[in-house]
Amino acid sequence: MDFEYVENMPTESHNSVLGKDFGDVIYGADAQQLWLKMMAAGPVIASPLDPKHVVTTTAEASNQVLRDPGVFSSGPDALYFGSDTGAIPLQIDPPDHSRYRKLLDPLFTPKLMNAREDQIVAIVNRLIDQFIERGSCDFSNEFALPFPSEMFLTLMGLPMSELDSFQRVKEDMIRPAGNTDEERIAKQGEASMWIVNFINSAMAERETKETDDILSYFLKLEKEGILTREETLNICILFIPAGLDTVTDSLENAFAYLAQHPEHRKQIVDNPDLIHLAVEELLRYETPVPSVVRITRQDTEVSGCPLSKGTRVRVSLAAINLSETTVANPMDVDFTREINPHVAFGAGIHRCVGSYLARIELRVALREWHKRIPEYVLQPGFELKYRRGLREIDQLPLVFG
């Protein structure tokens, strides 16, 4: 597959240079090779997915986009996320964005997240208990999917008895089944309504009984006139794709890598003190959110490429993570890499709110799993399939014991 550097090309005439299968291969098993090829093609390349859509592939071009939200907006016209006014805070531009971040950042500090460690250890071990004797597991369905959902219900103070329903509804929200667009949209609508009712009724309970959780914090802000109910619901709904599937996908990518690279796995089994570095390195190399999207608010230029107002710019975080300007020898997966300024959590004002939560979830999962299951492989003969969207694996059957 060949790529073409977009130089002085008016947006209207962008040609497809990545090929029709761009979307499928970009997230596939050999995605890193493709990301390198994209980088070699130049800092701004055209996308076949949308004629008014370009991809930035170098750290310099991408950082320019991520760090200038006045020109490169993340509003809902960049990528529709189900809300016309924009998912909060992901699709809110300055100056309003900082108001929301000031409210949300204190909920996910390293201190608060570290204090949750015992709860996270308990969830991870309870999940492992359910399949360890069997000697095999469907890693996605039995571990990577339920783990962040349980954590979400715990942090929000929502009833764990609803875990199964919540997981079903979450799937309908993100990957609605259906033969037609109408069917899928209807399914998504029903799922969002279920979540709204679920949260509203939990908030109503807190009117009489205050608890120490995120929903009580939001209720307090509502009473002080700082948040409206609509904003609370908007934020909670964004937490679902932003905070659940990203962790599921990072776990799948990490365990798929470790299952296929026994020498790396042995390194963390023999020396668990390396796990925090291994988590960062796997986030860098695999980049579970391979790209983020912005839209130009005015005519502008990126690395010599003029872009007209209204151009969608897909920033390849994966390419930044594989760039020599980010780390030395980027194609080496090195669990002893101490300095690792990757952008798996994004960069600029929209950098991930939940990065400390994600990190502790991933570290505890790797630590507890490898204490109990040090040896495992991908089910022999099974071929991994990666889905489009985030870098996620369809099914990950592991065999151990």
Ligand code: HEM
């Ligand atoms: C390993 C797991 C995760 C990864 C790889 C990840 C990745 C990212 C990335 C790349 C962005 C930037 C999006 C952009 O610039 O358009 C982001 C934003 C965000 N993430 Fe995460 N995330 C993860 C876990 C979480 C968790 C656990 C939460 C739970 C609270 C969360 C909540 C958010 C929110 C609310 C934003 C929007 C921030 C803003 O716009 O200011 N993420 N995440």
